[in-house]
Amino acid sequence: MNKPLLEFTDKGIYCNPAKVYLDPWKPVKKAIISHGHADHSRWGHQQYITHRRNVPIISHRLGDINVTGVNWGEPFVINNVKFSLHPAGHIIGSSQIRVEHKDEVWVFTGDYKTEDDGISTPYEPIKCDTFITECTFGLPAFKWTPQAEVLQNINQWWAANKAEGKTSVLFGYSLGKAQRLLKYLDKDIGKIYTHGAIENMTRVLRPLVNFPDTHLITKDTKKTELLGNIVLAPPSAHGSSWIRKMVPYVTASASGWMAFRGARRRRAIDRGFVLSDHCDWQGLLASIEATGAEKIICTHGYTEIFSRYLRDQGYDARTEETQYGEEENETIVAKEEVEP
Template sequence: MDKLLQFTKTGIYCPQGKFYIDPWQPVDYAVITHGHSDHARYGSKHYLCHTFTRPVLEYRLGTDNDFETMHYGETRYINGVRVSLHPAGHIVGSAQVRLEYKGCVAVVSGDYKTENDGISGVFEPLKCHAFVTESTFGLPIYNWLSQEEIFDKIKQWILFNQQYNKTSIFVAYSLGKAQRIMKGLEGVADIFVHSAVANMNKAIERAGIELPAYKILHEVEDRQQMQNQVVIVTSALLGTNVIKRIPNGATAICSGWMQVRGSRRWQAVDAGFAVSDHADWGGLLQSVKATEAETVYVTHGFQSTFAKYLNEQGIQAYEVATQYGNEEVDETVNKTEDN
């Protein structure tokens, strides 16, 4: 079974199919789980991804690449290996990669979350012999509020700000988190976004996904229009003129790291909301158990703790070193834009 997946210095490799999944070095054939920069990298000769992910890859990697797409549940044979993509629930277009060869099944989950956020699709548990799981929030302290509960808290904060004529500024990753916040706050206030978010919005809209109405920050001549409304920017803009010039702003970070007491104070912002596009501790455990996998490979995050716990529960688990990381840390934009 282990021979269906190999963990190499280039990435996760399927020797029978002669392809890699989310490689971190250029390869001949790359199967991509989703469009975040730590999973989709430039330089490969051929890319296979979900239909919704292609416009994001075209924006990030260039339109002159060789892209091939699949829908969820569609099957393709690559050198005799049966390959299909299934919802991961992480962001729009995110997919788990299911591999089947001579009766053996392996699933590479990429990044995933288990609660339906209304825009990213619903995570689909898949039975398999081997399962590759992330562990970004693989500690018991990370247990998210429900989608409804966390957005109720966010809406209450917006209403509080509006009582004092304040603009509610949300710091969120441009791909995934920003669109989720837009969807959750649709109809609550007018939405303004930084150009980095707008660029991702346009890519997602090209995939046929409808997003709530929004205005682009640098296209607004009278910034007083933003007062009492909602503005979404990226973390790279904290402390820059982009935020400072928003009228009477109150700033909140939306990230799973806000679950830990003191994170908001460390970031010197007004509020923090534990909104994550990754599974929490309970979601990770639930997902692993649902696969009924004989072997589990734990990648980026708290892999040591999570793998140890799985072994204590009688599930054979191994830590795997990868170059995947926290996409929120990897966010980069031109800080001088819109200032």
């Protein structure tokens, strides 16, 4: 029996003909990286290949690495295997990895979303035979409200807090979510302050996106300066000594997990805004249908439920274990996510 084009190993997803890994979670010689989140781009590989927009991101996060950047749709061949990167829409520089060998095409999505957030290159469906998909939010209960409506609600929340003389503290992952929020915060309401983790990453991305001005919170920042303004911070800052200087403040979190009624209460957050950088249920199904793929591999999220549904719809669907999926829960902390 011939080996599949992509295999799931203890180091990561492996393309044996090319001797290359996709988003490996253990150190390898050659890795193709889908995007910059810490669960997909790890330290220790001898060579990294990724989209050129992701180069400054992973260089910032991982330090001095041997990395090559390529453009969207630009083919590169390794041992007669043809690879190309295509927009995943997840965060800036996020890619799907297309792999072609002997008339067989596989696509590995990494993480992806189909809603155009206005800062990431929008998701592009790619025809293939086998589609490796995440299903972080692979339940019918997950149905996202359009981004414009959510962001309008966030600005209204900020304005209401300002009217009460309180600081608004908004939590979002330091890479991706924070910049998505920042892009659309209404600077006419007040000033935008940032935690060091978010400020550092935003500085890396400013050459790529026109963001509003921000003000880094330092040990010299006074509480009176923050009143009525908004603070962007990573979830890891919640409950830390760093946040105490914000009093009186109101907290909110922007995450797909806020769709669960108990999530906000468990995290002791005052307000939850449902905003995810992943597909909802319908987004996943529409993406899979658009590929024309017959074989679907579900890698992280609600894998069992989602793959069972796909089999009921006539797909050849199965699950595979990986070490992806932690970034929404902040269980992997990047190097820059420390108190300033």
